[in-house]
Amino acid sequence: MNLGFIFDLDGVLTDTVELHYHSWQRLAEEEGVPFSREANAALLGRTREDALDLWLNGRPCSPEQRADLLWRKNASFLEALEGLGPGDLLPGVAELLHEARERGVRLGLASSSRNARRVCDRLGVTALFGAFADGSSVVNPKPAPDIFLWVAGRLGLHPTRCLVFEDSEAGVRAALAGGFPVVGLGDPARVGHATWVRPDLNGATVEEFARHLDPLPALS
Ligand SMILES: O=P(O)(O)OC[C@H]1O[C@@H](O)[C@H](O)[C@@H](O)[C@@H]1O
C-alpha cells in the first residue's frame, strides 16, 4: 500500500519516558542539582547530548564532566531497561502495528535514542519495521526533520504519504518541518501543534488515520 506509518519510540510505543526521567532525576540527586517532571518534558525527543544541555540549564561543565554525566545517565537507563518486555507496549500499540502490517502499510521507526534497537528488541517489535532510524542515523537530530525524511526515503514514500506518531514537542516540530502529517500523543500543551492530537493509541485503527490522508488509499 502506498501509505506509511512512522513511529517515534519513547513515549509512543512504550513508556520509557518514565525510565529516562528517573535516570536524569537520579543524576540530579547525585549531583545535588534541581530537576523536575516539568523540566523533563523539554528533554523528550532530544538526543542524549542535547538533553544533557537542557538538564544542565546553563550550569558550567567541562568536557570530562560531560562525558561522565552522559555515561552515568545511560548506565542507569540501561539498568532500568532490564525489566522491559513485550508486555510493556502501551495500550493499542500491538493491535495497531499488526493491523497496519496486515493491510500493507509500510512501517518505520524514527527515534532519537541510540538505545532504540535494544528497546525494540526487548519489546519484540524490531522485525515489523521496514526502515529503522535511531540516534546515530542522521547528523541533525529532532527538531530537524532529517530523521523522518530518512525513514520516508527508505520506505520509498513521499512525506505526505507517511503519518508520523510523536509524543514530544521536538518530534512534532520535526515532522511538520519535513511536510509530514503528524499525530501528537499526550498532553496538548506539549503536542497541540500536531495535525491531530490523541491521548494515546488505545483503540486506534488504520482506517481512522488513513481516511485523513489525501488522496484516500484503498484499504483492502
Ligand atoms: O540516551 P538515549 O537512549 O540515546 O536517548 C536519547 C533520547 O531518546 C528520545 O527518544 C527520548 O525521548 C529522550 O528523552 C532521550 O534523551
Ligand SMILES: [Mg+2]
Ligand atoms: Mg518520544
